[in-house]
Amino acid sequence: MTRHDVTQHEVIPVIGNPAPHRRGVPDVAHASGAHFAFTDRWGGVSAAPHAELNLGGAVGDDPEAVRTNRARAARALGIDAASVVWMNQVHGKDVAVVDGPWQTGEIPAVDALVTARRGLALAVLTADCTPVLLADPVAGIAGAAHAGRPGLLAGVVPAVVGEMLRLGAEPDRILAHIGPSVCGPCYEVPEAMRAEVAEAVPEAWATTRRGTPALDIAGGVRAQLGRLGVAVAGASAVCTLESADHFSYRREHTTGRLASYVWLDG
């Protein structure tokens, strides 16, 4: 498959706990104009059990702390905190097409966002589920999806890609980045659950290190993207459950949320 000249891009691996050479404002400039950023748990103001950089607004944290954290993350990324589009994620497959931040009232219950507005940042919240960021820099279309086990099964990834294509994106131009999530060997599930998911997405079939049934959701996401003709340009090597630098629902139950951001240069 021929790729257009849009493959130069930069992933910002963390905001809260930058590597020494990244201290200060991360360098988010790159040739393609597509930006993909994934936070870790450090650098915010939330107290335990949401310490420190909790970006989720519905996990029992102090709303003022979340506001401060979101402002810090946006500042580190060089984007406007007020214009980031968040979701009320419900483990479904609904996609909202947006051209600006939600005005007032309730944030819609969707698990994916698509925009044709350059400069508008889309955000996914996770703590073990798989964040999927997509951008076609040529068409100026960005997408973001929250893919946990139910989302993988429901098809939120094909849904968000489908919406991007409808707006003019092309599969071989889409840059896909998969963020940090729980790995296959750590995501133990009942046998029947593994069978149900693997019937729909065989690549999600996994086993734990003890040999018990498990699911590789990121692997399933990668396979779904592949079937749509979308190559994965980058995938996090972090397992949230194994990493002390990331929030993990499975490990901590009451905990914060990581955020993954995608946007195109305006």
Ligand SMILES: [Zn+2]
């Ligand atoms: Zn793991």
